[in-house]
Amino acid sequence: MVTSMRPATVVVVDFGAQYVQLIARRVRENHVHSVIVKPDVTAQELRTHNPVGLIFSGGPASVYAKHAPRCRPEVLDLGLPVLGICYGMQLACEMMGGQVESTASREYGRVQLEVLDHETLLARVPTQTSVWMSHGDIVNSLSPEFIPLAKTNSCPYAVVQHRTKPFYGVQFHPEVTHTPCGNQIIRNFLYEVCGCKGEWQVSHVTHNAVETIRTQVGDSARVVCGLSGGVDSSVTAALIHQAIGDRLSCVFVDNGLMRNREVDLVESTFRQHFKVDLHVVDAADRFLSKLENVSNPQRKRVIIGHEFIEVFKEEAKRFKDARFLAQGTLYPDVIESGHSVGGETASIKAHHNVGGLPDELGFELVEPLRDLFKDEVRRVGEHLGLPEEIVWRHPFPGPGLAVRIIGPVTRDRLRVLRAADEIIIEEIRTAGWYNKIAQAFGVLLPVSTVGVMGDDRSYAGQHVVAIRFVESSDFMTADWVRIDYELLGKIANRIINEVQGVNRVVYDVSSKPPATIEWE
Numbered sequence: 001m002v003t004s005m006r007p008a009t010v011v012v013v014d015f016g017a018q019y020v021q022l023i024a025r026r027v028r029e030n031h032v033h034s035v036i037v038k039p040d041v042t043a044q045e046l047r048t049h050n051p052v053g054l055i056f057s058g059g060p061a062s063v064y065a066k067h068a069p070r071c072r073p074e075v076l077d078l079g080l081p082v083l084g085i086c087y088g089m090q091l092a093c094e095m096m097g098g099q100v101e102s103t104a105s106r107e108y109g110r111v112q113l114e115v116l117d118h119e120t121l122l123a124r125v126p127t128q129t130s131v132w133m134s135h136g137d138i139v140n141s142l143s144p145e146f147i148p149l150a151k152t153n154s155c156p157y158a159v160v161q162h163r164t165k166p167f168y169g170v171q172f173h174p175e176v177t178h179t180p181c182g183n184q185i186i187r188n189f190l191y192e193v194c195g196c197k198g199e200w201q202v203s204h205v206t207h208n209a210v211e212t213i214r215t216q217v218g219d220s221a222r223v224v225c226g227l228s229g230g231v232d233s234s235v236t237a238a239l240i241h242q243a244i245g246d247r248l249s250c251v252f253v254d255n256g257l258m259r260n261r262e263v264d265l266v267e268s269t270f271r272q273h274f275k276v277d278l279h280v281v282d283a284a285d286r287f288l289s290k291l292e293n294v295s296n297p298q299r300k301r302v303i304i305g306h307e308f309i310e311v312f313k314e315e316a317k318r319f320k321d322a323r324f325l326a327q328g329t330l331y332p333d334v335i336e337s338g339h340s341v342g343g344e345t346a347s348i349k350a351h352h353n354v355g356g357l358p359d360e361l362g363f364e365l366v367e368p369l370r371d372l373f374k375d376e377v378r379r380v381g382e383h384l385g386l387p388e389e390i391v392w393r394h395p396f397p398g399p400g401l402a403v404r405i406i407g408p409v410t411r412d413r414l415r416v417l418r419a420a421d422e423i424i425i426e427e428i429r430t431a432g433w434y435n436k437i438a439q440a441f442g443v444l445l446p447v448s449t450v451g452v453m454g455d456d457r458s459y460a461g462q463h464v465v466a467i468r469f470v471e472s473s474d475f476m477t478a479d480w481v482r483i484d485y486e487l488l489g490k491i492a493n494r495i496i497n498e499v500q501g502v503n504r505v506v507y508d509v510s511s512k513p514p515a516t517i518e519w520e
Contacts, residue, residue, distance in 0.1 A: 006048075006049070006050040007033040007050065007199070007200060007204065008032070008033065008050055008052045008196060008197070008199070009032075009033045009034060009035055009049045009050050009051055009052065010027050010032055010033070010034045010051070010052060010053045010054070010055060010190065010194060010196070011034070011035055011036075011037055011041075011046060011049050011051045011053070011054050011055070012024045012027070012034055012035070012036045012037070012054075012055045012057060013036075013037055013038075013039055013041065013054060013055065013056050013057060013071055013075075013088070014036050014037065014038065014039065014057050014059075015039055015056065015057050015058065015059030015061070015069045015087050015088060015091070016057075016059040016060055016061065016069060017057040017058040017059050017060075017086075017087070018060075019058075019173075019175065019176070019476060020036060020057045020058075021036065021371070021373070021476075022175045022176065022476065023055055023057055023085065023175045023186075024036055024371070025175075025373055025376070026174075026175050026182075026183060026186050027055070027186065027190065028200060028376070029183075030183075030186065030187050030190050030191075030196075030198065031198035031199065031200045031201065032190050032194075032196045032198065032200050033200040033204070035049055035371075036371070037049075039069040039070060039071050040069075040070075040071070040072065041071070041072070041075070042072060042074070043072070043074045043075060043077075043078055046075065046078065046080075051078075051080055052080070052081075052194045052195065052196060053080055053081040053082070053083070053189065053190070053193065053194035053196075054075070054080050054081070054082045054083070055082070055083045055084075055085065055088070055189075056071070056082060056083070056084040056085060056087075056088025056089070056091060056092060057085055057086075057087070057088055058085050058086035058087045058088060058134070058135075058173065059086075059087040059088075060087075061087065062100070062102070062136070062137050063087065063090050063091045063094050063100050063137070064094075064100060064101075064137075068091075070091060070095075071091070071095075073095065076092065076095060076096070076165070076167070079165075079166070080166070081166040081167075081168075081189070081193045081194045082165075082166065082167045082168070083121075083168050083169070083170070083186075083189045083193075084167070084168070084169035084170070085169075085170055085173060085174065085175070086134065086135055086170075086171060086172070086173060087135075087137075088169070089139065089160070089169030089170060089171055090137055090138075090139055090169075090171075092167060092169060093139045093142060093143075093146065093157075093160065093169060094139075096143055096145065096146075096162065096165075096167070097142075097143030097145065098139050098141055098142045098143050098146065099139070099140055099141035100137050100138065100139055100140065101137065101138065101140045102136060102137055102138075103135070103136060103137065103138045103154075106135070106136040107133045107134075107135055107136075107154060107155070108133060108134050108135075109132070109133065109134075110130045110131070110132055110133075110178060111130065111131060111133050111152045111153070111154070111155075111172075112128060112129075112130055112152060112153070113128070113129050113130065113131045113150050113151075113152055113158055113159075113172070114127065114128060114150060114151055114152070115127045115128075115129070115149070115150045115159075116148060116149055116150055116151065117147070117149045117150075117161075120161075120168075120188065120192050120193060121149065121159065121161065121168045121185060121188050121189060121192070121193065122149055122150060122159060122185065122188070123188050123192060124184055124188070125181045125184055125185065125188075126181065129180060129181050130179070130180060131152075131158070131170075131172035131173075131174075131179045131181070131182070132172055132173045132176050132178035132179045132182075133152075133155075133171065133172050133173070134173060135171060138155060138157075138171070139157045139160070139169075139171070142157055142160060145162055145163050145164065145165075146160045146161065146162055146163065147160065147161045147162075147163060148160055149161055149168075155171050157169075157171065158170065158171045158172060159171070166193060168189065168193065170185065174186050177473075177477075202376070202379040202380060202383055203383055205372070205376070205380055206239070206380050206383050206384065209239050209243075209368040209369075209380075210239060210242050210243045211243075212368065213239065213240055213243035213244065213366060213368060214243045214244065216324070216364075216366060217243070217244055217247075217323075217324055217366065220247075220321070221247070221321060221322070221323040221324060222247045222248070222249060222319050222321045222322040222323070222324070223240050223244060223247065223248050223249070223322065223323075223324040223325070223326050223366055224249050224250075224251060224312075224315075224316055224319055224322045224324070224325050224326070224363070225237045225240060225248060225249070225250045225251070225325075225326035225327075226250075226251055226252075226253070226308075226312065226325070226326070226327060226328075227250045227251065227252040227266055227270065227278070228252075228328070228396065228398065229252070229258070229262050229265055229266045229393075229396070230328070230393060230395060230396050231374070231377060231378060231381055231386075231390055231391055231392075231393055231395075232328030232329075232330055232369060232374075232377060232395075233327070233328035234269065234270075234328075234381065234386060234390045235328065235369060235377050235380050235381040235384065235386065235391075236326050236327065236328040236366075236367075236368060236369055237250050237270065237274075237276065237326070238274065238381070238384045238385075238386055239368050239380070239384065240326050240366065240368070241274055241276055242384065246277065248276060248277065248326075249276075249277045249278075249279065249318075249319055249322070250270055250276050250277065250278045250279065251278075251279045251281060251312065251315050252266050252267075252278065252279070252280045252281070253281045253283055253308060253311050253312070253315075254280060254281065254282050254283060254284055255283055255284060255286075255287040255304065255307070255308070255400060256283070256284025256285070256287050256288050256414070257284075257287065257304070257399065257400030257401045257402045257409070257414070258400055258401070259396070259401070259418060259421055259422070260418050260421075260422050263280060265389070265390075266278070266280075267280065269386075269387060269390055273387065279315060279318070281311055281315055283307070283311050286307065286311070287304065287307055288409065288411065290303050290307055291303060291304070291402060291408075291409045292408070292409075293408055294408060294409070295407045295408050295446075297403055297520030300399055300402045300403060300409070300520070301398075301399050301403065304398070304399040304400075304402060305398075305399075308398075312325070316363070322363070323363065323364060324363055324364050324365070324366045325363035325364070325365055325366065326365075326366040326367070326368075327365060327366070327367050328367075328369055329367045329369065329370050330369055330370070330372060330373065330374060330377065373473075373475070373476075374395065374475050375473055378391050378392065392434075392435060394434075394437070394438070394439045394440055394441070395438075395439050395475070397518055401414055401417050401418070401421075403518055403519070403520040404417060404421075404441060404442065404443050404444065404518070404519065404520070405417055405443075405444045406443065406444065406445050406446045406519060406520065407446030412501075413444055413463075416444060416463055416465075416499055416500075416501050416502060417442060417443075417444045417465070419495075419498070419499045420442040420444075420465045420495045420499050420502065421441060421442045423491060423494045423495050423498065423499070424440060424441065424442050424467060424491055424495075425440065427487065427490060427491045427494065428440055428469075428487070428491075431484070431487050433483065433484075433487065436471075436481075437469050437470070437471065437481055437483075438470055438471050438472040438473075438475070438478065439468070439469075439470050439472070439475075439478075439517055440467075440468070440469045440470075440481075441467075441468055442465045442466065442467055442468070442495075443465065443466040443467075443468060443508075443519045444463055444464075444465060445463070445464040445465070445466055445506075447464050448462050448463070448464075449462060449464055449503065449504045462501060462502065462503040462504070463501050463502045463503075463504075464502070464503075464504045464505070464506065465495055465499075465502050465504075465505050465506075466505075466506050466507070466508050466519070467488070467491065467492070467505060467506070467507050467508065468480075468508040468517070468519070469481035469483055469507075469508075470512070470517055472512075472517070475517065477511075477512055477513070478511060478512040478517050479511045479512075480508060480509045480510065480511060488507060491505070492505035
C-alpha cells in the first residue's frame with residue numbers, strides 16, 4: 001500500500017522469499033512502519049521511504065549463481081542499519097569480502113543455536129535456544145571485518161556483525177514462529193540498532209489507506225466494489241466509503257455458491273448500517289450451468305472467475321462515471337498466485353481477484369489491503385466500526401462452496417454441504433469455539449460409504465462430509481485444531497441425523513504446509 005505520509009520506515013528488500021511479507025509483518029507488529037522493495041532499488045528510491053533501517057530477505061537462489069538477485073553496492077554505503085536474513089546475510093557477507101559455498105546437504109528445520117555475544121542484536125536471547133533453518137548454502141569464510149555472534153553445530157557463522165558498519169546477519173529465519181526468540185531478535189534490531197520509537201499503529205494504516213484512495217480516485221470518479229460478505233471485501237468497501245462517500249457502488253454477485261443467509265447479512269450491513277449504494281445480482285443459474293459436470297478444481301476457479309468478470313462487466317454498464325474497481329485482495333492471495341516484489345514465486349492457486357481482470361474491463365484496480373494479512377485487516381475493520389460478525393467472520397473462498405465440493409457441483413450437493421456447514425458453525429459458536437478457530441468448514445467428498453440407516457444397509461446416494469478446523473495467525477501456515485472430542489462428536493451426530501444423504505463424517509488433521517487450508 002502506497003502511503004501519503006512518510007513515517008520512519010524499515011525497508012524490506014525482497015530477494016524472492018516465499019514469506020517476505022512475514023518479515024514486514026513482524027516489523028509492523030512491533031509498531032514500526034515497513035514497506036517491501038525490489039532488489040535493484042536505488043539509493044534515491046530508498047530515501048523516499050524515510051528509511052531508518054533495511055532488512056535483506058531470504059530467497060531461493062544461490063549468491064554465486066549467474067542470475068542471482070543482488071542489491072546495488074550503493075545501498076550498503078548509505079550508512080543505514082542492515083539485517084540480513086539467510087540469503088540476505090550471505091549476499092551482504094559476499095559483497096563485503098566473504099565467501100559462500102554450497103553445503104553438503106540442505107539444512108531444514110529446528111537446530112540448536114549457541115550465542116557467543118549477548119550484546120545488541122542478541123540481547124535477552126538465551127545462550128542456548130532453537131532456531132529455524134532453511135538453506136542449502138552457507139557463509140564459509142568471513143572477512144576480518146566481521147565478528148561471529150552465534151553458531152550451530154554445522155554453521156560456525158549463524159549470526160554475524162560487521163566491526164565498523166551497522167550490519168548484522170542471521171543464517172536462520174527469525175520471522176517464523178518456529179524460531180522462539182525470533183521476535184526478540186527483530187525487536188532488538190528495530191529498537192537497539194535502528195533506534196525506532198514504536199509509533200506505528202493500525203490507525204495509521206487506516207488513515208493512510210483512506211488518503212491513498214482519495215489521491216488515486218480523485219474528486220469525481222466512481223468506484224465499483226465487489227462484495228462477497230467476508231471481512232476482506234467488507235473492510236475494502238468501508239475504507240473506500242470513508243474516502244469518497246456516495247461515489248462508491250457495491251455489487252454483490254449471488255453465484256449460487258454461498259452459505260445460507262449470505263445475501264441477508266450483506267444487505268443488512270451495507271444498506272442499513274453504512275447506507276452504501278448496493279446492487280445484488282442473482283446469477284445462480286448462470287454460474288451453476290457453467291459448472292455442470294466440471295470436477296477439476298482449477299477449472300472451477302477459472303470458470304467462476306471468468307463468469308464473475310462477465311457479470312461485473314454487464315453490471316458496470318449501470319455506472320457511467322465508474323473508472324475504478326475495488327477488490328479485497330490480501331497479501332496471501334498475491335503470494336499464492338505467484339506474485340512477489342522480488343520476482344515470481346510458486347503459484348499455489350488461482351484467484352480471479354489477482355491479476356485476472358482482462359484489459360477490456362476498462363477499470364483501474366483499487367486494492368487497499370494488498371499488503372496486509374488477515375489479522376491486520378480485522379484490526380482495520382474494528383477501527384472502522386464494522387460489526388463484530390463481519391470483522392471476525394471466518395474466511396470464505398472466492399469460488400464459494402464450489403471448491404468445498406470435491407467433484408461436480410450440483411444443486412443437491414450444494415444443499416447437503418450448506419446444511420452441514422450451518423450445523424458446524426452453529427455448534428462451535430454455541431460452544432464458544434468460533435473465535436478460537438481461524439477457519440472452520442465442511443467439505444463434501446466424492447465418495448459413498450456403506451452404512452446402516454434405520455434397519456437398512458445404505459450406500460447409494462450417501463455422502464461423506466469432512467470437517468476442517470485450523471488455527472493460524474496469518475494463513476500462510478496453519479495447523480489443525482485439537483478440538484474437544486465431545487463437541488466434535490455432537491457435530492458429527494447432528495450432520496448424520498439431520499442432513500439427508502450423509503452417513504459418515506471425518507475430521508481433517510493435516511497442517512499447512514504440506515496441505516493447504518482449503519481442499520481444492
